Structure formats: structure tokens, C-alpha cells
Amino acid sequence: MKKQLLSMTVNGEEVNLAVTPNTTLLEVLREDLGLTGVKEGCAEGVCGACTVLMDGNPVRSCLTLALEAGGADIVTVEGMATGGNLHPIQQAFIEHGAVQCGFCTPGMILASKALLDRNSDPSEDEIKTALAGNFCRCTGYRKILEAVSAASTGHTEPRRKE
Amino acid sequence: MRLPPFAYHAPDTLDKALKIKAELGASAPILAGGTDLLVHLKHRLASPAAVISLKNIRTLKGIEVGADSLVLRAGTPLREVAAHEGVIRNFPLLVKAVHSIGAVGIQHFRGTIGGNLCLTPRCLFYNQSLFWRTGKGQCHRTGGKDCLALKGSESCQAICSGDTVPVLAALSAQVTIASAGGMRTAPVAEFFTGKGESPFNMTPEEILTEIRIPLPWGPLSSSYQRLSFRSAVDFPLINAAVAAILDKGKVESFRLVISSAGPAPVILKELESAIKGQKPDPAMLQPVREAAIKAVEGAIIENASASKEYRVKLAAVAAVRAASEALGLENQPS
Numbered sequence: 001m002k003k004q005l006l007s008m009t010v011n012g013e014e015v016n017l018a019v020t021p022n023t024t025l026l027e028v029l030r031e032d033l034g035l036t037g038v039k040e041g042c043a044e045g046v047c048g049a050c051t052v053l054m055d056g057n058p059v060r061s062c063l064t065l066a067l068e069a070g071g072a073d074i075v076t077v078e079g080m081a082t083g084g085n086l087h088p089i090q091q092a093f094i095e096h097g098a099v100q101c102g103f104c105t106p107g108m109i110l111a112s113k114a115l116l117d118r119n120s121d122p123s124e125d126e127i128k129t130a131l132a133g134n135f136c137r138c139t140g141y142r143k144i145l146e147a148v149s150a151a152s153t154g155h156t157e158p159r160r161k162e
Numbered sequence: 163m164r165l166p167p168f169a170y171h172a173p174d175t176l177d178k179a180l181k182i183k184a185e186l187g188a189s190a191p192i193l194a195g196g197t198d199l200l201v202h203l204k205h206r207l208a209s210p211a212a213v214i215s216l217k218n219i220r221t222l223k224g225i226e227v228g229a230d231s232l233v234l235r236a237g238t239p240l241r242e243v244a245a246h247e248g249v250i251r252n253f254p255l256l257v258k259a260v261h262s263i264g265a266v267g268i269q270h271f272r273g274t275i276g277g278n279l280c281l282t283p284r285c286l287f288y289n290q291s292l293f294w295r296t297g298k299g300q301c302h303r304t305g306g307k308d309c310l311a312l313k314g315s316e317s318c319q320a321i322c323s324g325d326t327v328p329v330l331a332a333l334s335a336q337v338t339i340a341s342a343g344g345m346r347t348a349p350v351a352e353f354f355t356g357k358g359e360s361p362f363n364m365t366p367e368e369i370l371t372e373i374r375i376p377l378p379w380g381p382l383s384s385s386y387q388r389l390s391f392r393s394a395v396d397f398p399l400i401n402a403a404v405a406a407i408l409d410k411g412k413v414e415s416f417r418l419v420i421s422s423a424g425p426a427p428v429i430l431k432e433l434e435s436a437i438k439g440q441k442p443d444p445a446m447l448q449p450v451r452e453a454a455i456k457a458v459e460g461a462i463i464e465n466a467s468a469s470k471e472y473r474v475k476l477a478a479v480a481a482v483r484a485a486s487e488a489l490g491l492e493n494q495p496s
Contacts (some may be wrong), residue, residue, distance in 0.1 A: 001167045001169070002169070003167075004170060015333075020167070021167075021169060021170030022164070022165035022166065022167050022168055022203075023165075024165065024200075026447060027164075043163035044201045044204060044205075045197055045200075045201060045268060046395050048265070048267055051267050054271065055271070057241075057270045057271035057272075058266060058267040058270055059270070059271055059272050060267055060268065060272065062163075062195070062200075063196055063200045063201065063272070064196065064200075064272065065170070065193070065196065065200070065213075065215075067170050067172070067215070068196065068215060068217055070217075079395050090494070102478065111266065111267060114266075114270070115266075126211055129266065129394075130266050132265045132266065132393070132394030132395070133264065133265020133266055133267040133268060133394055133395050134265075134267070149351060154363075158308075
């Protein structure tokens with residue numbers, strides 16, 4: 001199988017590499033670029049753990065051929081923090097205990113970022129719809145909803161329990 | 163899960179794509195959003211020589227509202243369809259159907275309207291991993307000579323599961339199909355063969371290019387109803403759509419389509435003449451219920467995660483709910 005050239009931007013850096021056509025975006029990010037924050041859960045588009053942002057849109061990296069991402073701007077969870085400071089969504093996940101085993105967390109955070117970038121003050125229903133394709137098998141959904149809500153602009157009072 | 167090896171073509175014009183298709187035919191499936199195709203490849207339900215990506219073909223993306231119809235290019239992402247002002251204004255049932263597909267991460271950017279129409283029919287015995295299937299033997303679609311769900315069936319009875327299928331059929335949409343030899347159009351209702359192993363009336367050299375929905379000629383009153391176990395990342399157990407024209411308190415036209423029953427959507431034709439010309443009346447719902455059950459009883463078999471008996475009942479519920487909403491008969495018992 002002949003390799004083809006792939007150029008894309010990953011977390012702000014331009015990446016050029018040769019890949020076989022049957023390589024998924026998930027495999028390139030994890031295996032060639034070492035970005036293991038991208039998780040492979042079900043591998044068939046159901047669980048959302050492999051979610052990355054492609055030109056700002058949440059996509060399933062397990063169902064996206066790497067070559068389809070040619071020219072695209074990819075953001076993984078590793079690209080969220082700036083200058084050593086966590087992104088407000090990441091910070092909110094920590095403060096609200098929205099992480100249990102952590103496997104779904106990168107996908108949850110990126111799906112939340114895609115939502116908040118479009119709608120900075122979503123209702124709870126809008127958050128639920130945006131995260132409906134991301135499964136948490138620890139079932140910690142309540143805390144995740146609280147964290148996303150806390151990271152939105154409409155939220156003023158921190159909702160931390162005593 | 164790894165993909166089987168294949169070559170990758172990403173032509174930048176439809177003509178180039180059609181040339182490749184003319185040469186490679188069925189051994190080179192179309193890759194639009196890939197949310198259905200890649201799962202098939204991972205399950206080894208297909209091992210193509212090549213895939214033809216539509217990524218670079220700009221003429222296959224976009225929506226246009228013309229004088230008499232709305233044109234959805236086949237490669238338009240689902241989210242663009244649901245967010246388009248012309249679609250929202252004219253066809254709210256299509257917006258609802260698109261929102262119920264998969265989840266945001268699938269609708270946004272990747273999944274396409276053409277891909278949803280061409281979703282490969284699904285079956286409990288087919289949409290499984292290679293490992294799972296090796297314990298069951300082969301069926302019509304995997305090289306065998308029988309159906310694992312219905313012994314003795316001459317063809318595959320897998321389920322047409324696209325959310326937009328009943329909606330597009332109820333709205334009398336047309337598909338445009340291109341090949342190296344030219345273009346042709348066909349009604350969505352005739353696009354489906356009723357055979358799961360070759361579900362679409364398309365040759366291996368053809369590509370679906372657009373879906374054309376005629377603009378309503380009067381006040382459209384419509385409904386899309388879907389019943390499934392989960393509200394996201396799940397295929398419908400049954401779905402139904404009604405497109406009716408209600409003018410001056412009378413039903414000028416009425417079309418009810420039930421899908422996710424068998425390999426093709428079912429149009430309840432006999433209801434169309436029975437309801438046309440009448441005033442909406444709760445008494446219409448009993449014939450709708452009976453017609454729905456009669457229509458799907460022959461189409462539904464034991465090949466989904468719910469039993470046949472249950473799905474037949476659901477078909478009646480979905481049909482009555484769709485008819486109630488479209489005819490303004492809300493709050494009627496279903």
C-alpha cells in the first residue's frame with residue numbers, strides 16, 4: 001500500500017508525514033505524534049472518547065481517515081492549555097470532580113469546547129445535546145454537566161459543595 | 163480496530179470521480195462523511211480495492227433554494243442542512259430528522275445528507291464484528307445463500323434505517339444520480355429496491371449527486387416521529403413522516419411514510435385518497451393505525467434489537483402520532 005503525504009496543523013503546529021490510506025486520524029495522533037490524550041474506546045463511532053476538533057468541529061477521529069484531515073486544523077486535549085495554564089473547561093472539570101477514571105474526559109472536554117465556542121452560555125438541555133454522543137461509563141454525567149455549566153459565561157457563582 | 167488496506171482517491175471534480183467509478187465500480191465505494199462506511203470496513207463487511215473521497219469536490223456541497231424546489235447537494239454535512247434558513251422555513255420535519263441522527267460529533271461536519279439516504283440497511287445478524295459473525299454462518303450479504311433472520315427468504319430483509327428517508331419520501335423528493343454517461347433523476351420512493359443486498363437503484367458506476375425537494379404548493383403541515391431505545395447514537399426502531407397540505411380547513415394532500423421497518427420505506431398510498439378533501443377529524447386516526455399495521459406486518463421480521471410484535475405496534479404509534487401532529491389533532495389518544 002502506497003503511502004501518501006499528509007499535511008495538517010495539530011495543536012497549532014504544522015505537521016507533515018507520510019501515511020498509508022487506511023490509517024485513521026486517531027492512529028496518526030496517537031502513534032505517530034504521541035498524543036495519547038486521544039482515546040480509542042469503541043472504535044466504531046459510538047462512544048465519543050476519540051473526539052478531536054477538526055476546524056473547530058467535534059469529529060470522531062476513529063471514523064476519520066487521516067488523509068481526510070489534510071489541510072485541517074486539529075486540536076486535541078493536549079492543545080487546550082496555554083502557557084502552562086489549564087483551559088477554563090479543564091479547570092472546571094477538576095473543580096467539579098467531573099473526572100473519575102478519566103477515559104472519556106478528553107472527548108468530553110473537546111465536545112464541550114466545540115459547544116462553548118459557538119454558544120458561550122448554553123442551557124442545560126443544550127449541554128446535554130452537545131454531549132449526547134460522549135459516553136461516561138463511570139456514569140459521572142451530573143458532575144460533567146456542572147463543570148461545563150461553570151465554564152460558560154452565564155455562570156457567576158461557583159457551584160461547589162461544602 | 164484497524165482498517166483493511168485500500169487505495170485512496172480524492173478527485174477534485176465530479177467528472178474525475180465518475181471516471182474512477184466507471185473503471186473501478188463496486189470495488190471503490192464513495193467516502194463522504196465515512197461514519198457508516200468506516201464502521202463497515204472495520205467490521206470487514208467490505209474490503210474495497212479503493213475508496214473515492216468526495217472531500218475535494220466543491221460542487222457536491224451546498225444548498226440552493228430555487229423557484230420551485232430546494233436542492234441539497236449530496237455531500238452537504240448534516241449540520242448545514244439542519245441550520246439552513248431555507249430548510250428551517252420550508253421543511254421543519256427535515257430539521258427534526260437530522261437532529262435525531264447519531265449525535266453532534268457525527269452530524270457536525272462529517273455525516274452528510276446523501277450518506278444518510280444511502281445508509282446501508284441494518285440487521286442484527288449483519289452489523290456485527292467479523293468475530294461475532296463467524297459463529298453464525300453466512301447470509302445473503304456476506305456470500306451465503308440464506309437469510310439468518312428469516313430462513314428461506316430469497317433476499318436480504320435488513321432495515322433501511324436513515325432518519326431522513328421517510329421525510330424525503332413524504333416530501334416527494336427526487337434524487338439526481340450521475341455516471342460517466344450522464345445524469346438521471348428518480349423519486350426517492352423508487353430509489354430503494356426492497357432488497358438488502360442491493361438496496362439502492364444505482365449501478366456500481368453511479369454517484370448520488372443531489373436531492374431535490376419540491377417546495378410545498380400550499381400550507382405544509384408536517385411531522386416526523388421516531389421511536390428508539392436511546393435519543394442519541396441510536397438507530398430508529400421505527401420512524402414515520404407525514405407531509406400534508408392543509409388549506410382552508412381541508413386536507414388538500416396527505417402522504418404518510420413509515421420506515422425502519424424493512425429494506426425500503428413504506429408509503430401508505432391508500433390513505434392518501436381516503437383523507438384528501440376532508441376536514442381533519444380524530445376519526446381518521448383509526449384507519450391510519452390499521453393501515454400502518456397492515457403495511458408493516460409483511461415488512462418487519464425478527465432482525466432488530468426489539469421483537470417483530472413490538473415493532474409492529476410501534477409502527478402504529480409512530481404513524482398515529484405523525485398523522486395527529488400534521489393534521490392538528492394533538493392530544494388524541496394513540
